[in-house]
Amino acid sequence: MNAIVSVIGRDKVGITAAxxxxxxxxxxxxxxxxxxxxxxxxxxxxxxxxxxxxxPFGEVADACDALGRELGVSIRIxxxxxxxxxxxx
Amino acid sequence: MLTQKEILSTxxxxxxxxxxxxxxxxxxxxxxxxxxxxxxxxxxIYDKITRCAERLVRVGEDIEREFGIxxxxxxxxxxxxxxxxxxxxxxDYVPFALALDRAARECGVNFIGGYSALVHKGMTAADEKxxxxxxxxxxxTELVCASVNVGSTxxxxxxxxxxxxGRIVKETSLRTADRDALGCAKLVVFCNxxxxxxxxxxxxxxxxxxxxxxxVGVSGPGVVYHALQSVKGAPFDVVAETVKKTAFRxxxxxxxxxxxxxxxxxxxxxxVDLSLAPTPAVGDSVARILEEMGLxxxxxxxxxxxxxxxxxAVKKGGVMAxxxxxxxxxxxxxxxxxxxxxxxxxxxxxxxxxLEAMTCVCSVGLDMIAVPGDTxxxxxxxxxxDEAAIGMVNNKTTAVRVLPVPGxxxxxxxxxxxxxxxxxxxxxxxxxxxxxxxxxxRIPAPLHSLRN
Numbered sequence: 001m002n003a004i005v006s007v008i009g010r011d012k013v014g015i016t017a018a019x020x021x022x023x024x025x026x027x028x029x030x031x032x033x034x035x036x037x038x039x040x041x042x043x044x045x046x047x048x049x050x051x052x053x054x055x056p057f058g059e060v061a062d063a064c065d066a067l068g069r070e071l072g073v074s075i076r077i078x079x080x081x082x083x084x085x086x087x088x089x
Numbered sequence: 090m091l092t093q094k095e096i097l098s099t100x101x102x103x104x105x106x107x108x109x110x111x112x113x114x115x116x117x118x119x120x121x122x123x124x125x126x127x128x129x130x131x132x133x134i135y136d137k138i139t140r141c142a143e144r145l146v147r148v149g150e151d152i153e154r155e156f157g158i159x160x161x162x163x164x165x166x167x168x169x170x171x172x173x174x175x176x177x178x179x180x181d182y183v184p185f186a187l188a189l190d191r192a193a194r195e196c197g198v199n200f201i202g203g204y205s206a207l208v209h210k211g212m213t214a215a216d217e218k219x220x221x222x223x224x225x226x227x228x229x230t231e232l233v234c235a236s237v238n239v240g241s242t243x244x245x246x247x248x249x250x251x252x253x254x255g256r257i258v259k260e261t262s263l264r265t266a267d268r269d270a271l272g273c274a275k276l277v278v279f280c281n282x283x284x285x286x287x288x289x290x291x292x293x294x295x296x297x298x299x300x301x302x303x304x305v306g307v308s309g310p311g312v313v314y315h316a317l318q319s320v321k322g323a324p325f326d327v328v329a330e331t332v333k334k335t336a337f338r339x340x341x342x343x344x345x346x347x348x349x350x351x352x353x354x355x356x357x358x359x360x361v362d363l364s365l366a367p368t369p370a371v372g373d374s375v376a377r378i379l380e381e382m383g384l385x386x387x388x389x390x391x392x393x394x395x396x397x398x399x400x401x402a403v404k405k406g407g408v409m410a411x412x413x414x415x416x417x418x419x420x421x422x423x424x425x426x427x428x429x430x431x432x433x434x435x436x437x438x439x440x441x442x443x444l445e446a447m448t449c450v451c452s453v454g455l456d457m458i459a460v461p462g463d464t465x466x467x468x469x470x471x472x473x474x475d476e477a478a479i480g481m482v483n484n485k486t487t488a489v490r491v492l493p494v495p496g497x498x499x500x501x502x503x504x505x506x507x508x509x510x511x512x513x514x515x516x517x518x519x520x521x522x523x524x525x526x527x528x529x530x531r532i533p534a535p536l537h538s539l540r541n
Contacts, residue, residue, distance in 0.1 A: 008100070034093045043093075061154055076100075077157075078155070078158075084091070086338045
C-alpha cells in the first residue's frame with residue numbers, strides 16, 4: 001500500500017531530515033520526494049511505501065501530526081488511492 | 090504518475106474549500122422485525138440496528154483518518170416504520186420512534202431516518218397512526234427523522250394526506266416551540282420520494298432495497314465555487330464544463346469512500362448521491378456559486394437559469410465517476426443551511442416564491458425555511474400541495490421542510506446551530522387557501538404518467 005506524505009508550512013532548516021527520520025523509524029520506505037516553495041510556503045510531497053510499516057496507520061498519522069506541531073508545519077499522511085481516484089481515469 | 094500539483098490541489102480542496110463526504114448512510118431493512126407484540130417488535134428493531142451498524146461510526150472514522158478526507162455524518166436509514174409497525178396491534182407508535190432513537194445513540198450516529206409512511210395514493214390504518222404520532226415522536230426523540238410521501242407522478246397527489254401533513258407540521262412546531270420548532274427540521278413531506286436517499290431528514294430504506302446497503306452523499310459547493318472563480322466572464326459552455334470536471338473529481342472520491350466503507354462493513358454498496366449539499370460555513374454555499382455566475386444576489390432574475398445549469402452539469406460530471414448513482418442527486422437549496430441563501434433571504438432578494446421556482450430545476454424542494462408562527466395549517470398544506478405538484482408534473486422528487494416558528498414573525502431569526510444553521514423568518518402569502526385544502530380527495534396523476 002502506498003501513501004502520500006505532504007508537508008506544508010514556513011521553511012526552515014531540518015524539516016526534510018526530520019520527516020525522513022520519522023519515516024525510517026516506522027520502516028516506511030520513501031519512493032519519491034519533490035519540494036518547492038509555493039506562495040511563500042515550503043511544500044514537500046513524498047510518495048511512500050507502507051508495506052513494511054511497523055505500526056498501525058492511525059499511530060503513524062498521529063506521529064506526523066505531532067512532528068508537524070513541533071516543526072511548526074502541517075504534515076499529513078494519506079493513502080494514495082484518494083489522489084488516484086480524483087486525478088486518474 | 091501523480092504530479093505534485095494534483096496532490097496539492099486535492100489537499101487544498103479539503104483544507105480550504107470544505108471538500109468532504111457529507112454522509113455515509115447505512116440502510117437497514119426492518120421488515121424482519123415485524124411482530125404482533127409492539128414491545129417485542131421494538132426489541133427486535135433495537136437489536137437489529139445495533140447489530141448491523143455496530144461498526145459504522147468506527148469504520149467511518151478509520152476511513153477519514155487513512156484517506157485524510159472528513160466524513161461529516163454517519164447515519165442510518167430504515168424501512169418506513171409504518172410498514173413495520175402495521176404488523177402490531179399497537180395504537181400508539183411513539184415507542185417505535187423511541188426504539189430508533191435508542192439504537193441510534195448506541196451506534197453513535199447523528200441521525201436515523203425512516204420514521205416514515207408512503208401515502209401517495211391512500212392511507213392504511215397504520216399509516217394514519219404513524220402520521221398522527223409524528224409530533225410527539227419528534228418531540229420525545231433527538232435523532233429520529235420522519236418523512237411522508239404524499240404524491241407521485243404515477244399516483245397523483247393524496248390531498249387528504251396533504252391536508253393532514255399541514256396540521257402535523259403545525260402541531261410539531263407547537264410541541265417543539267421551546268426549541269424554535271426544531272421538530273419540523275426533522276420532518277420532510279415528499280412527492281416522488283426515493284428509496285435510496287442517504288441525506289436527512291428524508292432518508293429511508295425502501296422496500297425494494299437489499300437487507301443492508303451503504304449509500305454515500307458527497308458535497309463540494311466550495312470546490313465548485315472556487316473552480317468557477319478561475320473562469321470569470323467566460324461563456325456558459327465554459328462554466329458548465331468547469332462544473333462537470335469538478336463534479337467528476339468530487340464524485341470519484343465519494344465512490345472510493347463508498348466502496349471502501351462497503352468492503353470494511355461487509356455491506357453491499359448502493360449508490361453515490363451526487364447532490365451539492367451546502368453548509369452554513371462561509372465558502373460552502375450553493376447560493377454563492379450562482380452569484381459567481383454573475384448574479385448580484387441569489388434570488389434575483391437569472392437565478393433559476395443559473396441553478397438549472399449547475400444542477401445539470403453536476404449530474405453530467407458525476408454520473409461517469411460512479412458505478413451507481415442514485416438518491417436525490419441534484420443541488421440542494423436549504424435556506425438555513427447555506428450562508429449565501431441566508432444572506433439573500435435577509436436582504437429580501439430571495440423569497441419563497443422564487444425558491445419555489447428554483448425547485449423546478451433542482452432537487453429537492455422548499456427546504457429549511459422558517460415562516461411566521463401564525464401561518465395556518467391550511468397555508469402550510471397549500472405550500473406542500475404546490476411543491477408536490479411541481480414534483481408530480483415534472484417527474485422529479487420535491488419536498489417541503491418548513492418551520493412555522495411559534496411566536497416569531499417576519500424580521501425575526503431562529504438559530505438551530507450546527508449543520509442546521511440559522512434562518513430569517515420569511516413571509517408567506519396571507520390570503521387564505523383553506524377552502525382549497527378542505528376539499529380533500531386526490532389530484533389525479535398527469536397524463537404522462539400513463540407510459541405503458
